[in-house]
Amino acid sequence: MEDVLGQVIGVLKARRLKGERRAWLSPEARAALAASVAPAPRPRPEAAVAVSAPVRPVPPPELDRPAAAPARSPAVETPVPLAPAPAVSLPSLDLSGRSLEEVRAAVAACSRCDLCRAGRRQTVFSDGDPHAELMFIGEGPGADEDAQGIPFVGAAGQLLTKMIEGMQFRRQEVYICNIVKCRPPNNRQPTHEEGEACLPYLRRQIELVKPRCIVLLGSTALWHLLRAKGITKTHGQWQKFNDIPVMPTYHPSFLLRVPERKRECWNDLQQVMKVFGKSPKPPAVPAAAAAP
Ligand code: URA
Ligand code: SF4
Numbered sequence: 524m525e526d527v528l529g530q531v532i533g534v535l536k537a538r539r540l541k542g543e544r545r546a547w548l549s550p551e552a553r554a555a556l557a558a559s560v561a562p563a564p565r566p567r568p569e570a571a572v573a574v575s576a577p578v579r580p581v582p583p584p585e586l587d588r589p590a591a592a593p594a595r596s597p598a599v600e601t602p603v604p605l606a607p608a609p610a611v612s613l614p615s616l617d618l619s620g621r622s623l624e625e626v627r628a629a630v631a632a633c634s635r636c637d638l639c640r641a642g643r644r645q646t647v648f649s650d651g652d653p654h655a656e657l658m659f660i661g662e663g664p665g666a667d668e669d670a671q672g673i674p675f676v677g678a679a680g681q682l683l684t685k686m687i688e689g690m691q692f693r694r695q696e697v698y699i700c701n702i703v704k705c706r707p708p709n710n711r712q713p714t715h716e717e718g719e720a721c722l723p724y725l726r727r728q729i730e731l732v733k734p735r736c737i738v739l740l741g742s743t744a745l746w747h748l749l750r751a752k753g754i755t756k757t758h759g760q761w762q763k764f765n766d767i768p769v770m771p772t773y774h775p776s777f778l779l780r781v782p783e784r785k786r787e788c789w790n791d792l793q794q795v796m797k798v799f800g801k802s803p804k805p806p807a808v809p810a811a812a813a814a815p
Contacts, residue, residue, distance in 0.1 A: 599761050599762060599763045599768070608715065608750060609715055609716075611715065611716050611719040613635065613716075613719060613720055614635075616723040616724075618723055618724070618726075618727040621727060622731070623649075623653050623728065623731050623732070626648075626728065626731070627648045630646045630648050630704045631645075631646050631648075633704070633721075635720040636703075636705075636717045636720035636721065637717070638703060638705035638706070638713070638717055639705055641707065642706070642708055643664075643669055643705040643706045644669045645672045646672070646704045646705055647664040647668045647674050647705070647706070648672075649674065649698060649700040649728065650673050650674050650675065650676075650694075650698075650699045651694065651696070651697050651699050652696055652697065652698055653731070653732055654732070655696060655697045655734055656734055656735040656736065656799070657692060657697045657698070657734055657735065657736055657738070657795070657799070658697065658698045658699075658700070658729065658732055658736070658737045658738070659675075659683065659697060659698070659699045659700075659737075659740060660700055660701065660702065660725065660737060660739050660744045661674060661675060661679075661683075661699070661700075661701045661702070661740045662702055662703070662713065662740070662741055662743040662774065663701050663702060663703040663704075663706060663707055663713050663743070664703075664704070664705065664706040665677050666710070668680070668706065669706035674699050674700055674701050675699050675775075678779060679774070679775040679776040680775070682775040682779060683740070683775045686775065686788070686792060689803070690792050690795065690796050690801065691796065691803075698728075698732050698734060700725065701744075702718050702721060702722070702725060702743055702744055702747045702748070703717050703718060703721045704721055704724060713743060718743070718746070719747075722747060725747075725748070729764070729765070729767070730765075734767060735767070736768050736769075736770065736798050736799075737764060737767055737768070737769045737770070738770050738771075738772060738795060739762075739769055739771040739772070740772065740773070741777060742754040742774075744774075745771045748769070749771075754771055754772075754773060754774075758772045758773060758788070758791050759771075759772070759787065759790060759791045759794065761794070768798065770791055770792075770795050771791075772787075772788045773788045773791075
């Protein structure tokens with residue numbers, strides 16, 4: 524299926540270059556495209572992805588620099604955005620020169636999207652070390668996060684904490700945040716517009732924290748930060764955001780529902796560990812991967 528998809532994309536790109544705006548597709552090509560862009564179900568999108576592509580790990584960056592230095596680029600396979608992003612017209616938001624605390628305050632006063640009026644109790648900005656070398660980006664606050672004002676403190680958060688500890692980090696050592704800072708009603712997936720509205724805050728967070736490596740949790744984070752679709756295909760493959768190596772993997776909420784995918788997630792996380800010169804002590808399997 525992936526081969527067909529690659530060919531279809533190649534042909535479509537060539538035709539677009541020639542100025543063609545419409546193309547006839549064979550049923551096989553249409554099936555490949557449909558499988559790759561199939562919309563995910565709510566509240567967490569990963570579960571619906573029908574096709575499971577083999578993980579194609581890319582060698583991680585070598586640890587051949589001082590710890591504080593920016594990470595050397597790993598071999599990166601940037602996914603092709605398979606669907607154009609709908610245009611969103613929003614007032615621009617210039618956060619340059621703002622500190623993390625100033626950005627946090629701007630978020631607390633924000634009304635750039637409807638989520639500020641959708642029943643959120645408070646904004647949820649971040650948790651962890653503002654100087655962290657490792658950053659995790661999720662989707663958006665749920666009920667527990669909305670109540671406490673801290674990301675990833677509910678059931679998914681507990682699993683994320685186990686994942687972090689399995690990677691031989693302490694939760695306080697990493698930086699954790701989300702695509703949207705306000706809880707979507709009923710834990711639904713944030714809309715494209717909501718994610719777009721909130722993105723300037725996340726961009727500034729990344730700029731200020733300057734992590735050496737980012738882990739994207741789930742397809743919402745993958746879409747909004749990298750404009751790529753399909754966590755099932757992309758997880759485990761190094762990507763890049765502004766020269767920062769990015770590892771997409773499954774969202775912990777998805778792993779709670781589909782625990783058999785924990786092993787794949789653990790493989791992804793081990794690639795990140797290598798960036799930091801860490802390796803799991805064999806034959807230990809971290810609680811995150813082993814827990815039912
Ligand atoms: N899921 C997320 O994506 N973020 C949180 O903060 C909690 C659950
Ligand atoms: Fe503002 Fe983001 Fe909250 Fe929307 S989700 S109101 S953009 S802080």
